[in-house]
Amino acid sequence: MRLAMNDVRKQRISESFGAAADRYDEHAGPQRTAAALVADIAQRQSPDGVARILEIGCGTGLLTRDIQTRWPGAELVATDISPQMLDRAASAGLVAGTFLAMDGEAPSFEGEWFDLILSSLAFQWFDDLPAAIARLVALLRPGGSLIFSTMGQGSFAHWRAAHAACDLTPGVPAYPSLDALRAMLATYGDAFAFDETVLLDGQSARALIGHLKGIGAVVPEEGRRPLSPAALRRVMVAYDEAGGRDVYQLLIGRVTRAAQA
Template sequence: MTDTRKQRISDAFGAAAAHYEAHAGPQRFAAGLVADLAQRQHPGGEGAGGAPRILEIGCGTGLLTRDIQARWPAADLTATDISPGMLAQAAAQGRVAGTFLTMDGEDPAFDGPWFDLILSSLAFQWFDDLPAAVARLAGLLRPGGSLIFSTMGRGSFMGWRAAHDACGLPCGVPLYPTLDGLRAMLADHGDAFAFDEEVAIEGQGARALLAHLKGIGAVVPDEGRAPLSAGQLRRVMQAYDAAGGQDRYQLLFGRVTR
């Protein structure tokens, strides 16, 4: 891996792997909904050759991976993640059978139509070029196959952004796509849709928010954003708490069928 930002992302999530699931309420919700959508799309779970071929992008500690195997126990499953630490945690669960592969989802180690389902939950927000990645992954689908994913939406962490604005400081949270933007991007694909859901972050106050983000390893700022100084961070935390100290995720869900 040569991209230094991608390496930082890999390292941060690897460091969080052992305690990730204790902090992953919204992530658990998103993974479950991705699996629900996939089962509606492929209720029998059969691919063209019998057992479906399923690729998971960004498996993390295996929240979605375990759900996939429970729903499609005979699947030929390949679970991938950019972080070897996360991948090892998923593979060590003992409840999942499949191939585990360290891989950047933007640069898949596959070519041509191969999979019946490509599933991903809350990994695409780390991609450098989301439209190109979606097109590349959709090209790996067999006829009738579906790419189903969740990613972060622009409405995520609005309270935290507002606290930075109140302090006149730049926020390291990326400008995630809007729902309309995702729909416009997916319009390039013939059979596609997108929708959103909102999930509150448990706990109140800046300390709870930062503990959640650190707990899941989401600590790498947007490209070109330096971390705040200790004093700047204290000011933002105070502004966030003064405004109520609560925040939420906007989760975007998309499906592309070939």
């Protein structure tokens, strides 16, 4: 498997999601919503004539199974940084394709291969998002589209605020704003981005932590150490006292490569 720039952190991400593979689907409400959004946009963009599809960060196969249903005749290559997640997706049934352990930021392909490249909630783990998008767009055939969802700046805003109230810095990564993503995509001739807000189930710090642990999203931003137990308790109290409910801000992006004249 090819790992990108920060191999140590990427290995931690792989191991964390791998450890959560068996319980992931029980905690993946926002992930289901994000996958459905990506699949719906992709089908509107390319309802037919799709011969080859690449999925980045397939996880347990929420989007993968939808792809198989919508484009049953297409050749599908589903990839993930976690071999355990790949095994889970491949064993879930209803999916026929190639399953490849790969860091989506360093794709193991060259040239114009794919009619669709789809990804749901994987790009937030990339070290250099603009460069990764450029590499993936280069793999599209003329007229092909990259369609993805990723985390936006508004995600977990209440959790961040609880840390600020305690004069602490959260380990949650600094996700891009919608304007920042639009600026990244502005260099492409045919691209757009929009956002959707998804409210998390459960109303407490314990519910939020349980969700993040359940899906394996527990690797902090580079350079951040986990809070001490006492500091974590302070943040949890502040979060609960402020209402104890948080959201995902989903950023949805699409880039279509110009068709040949």
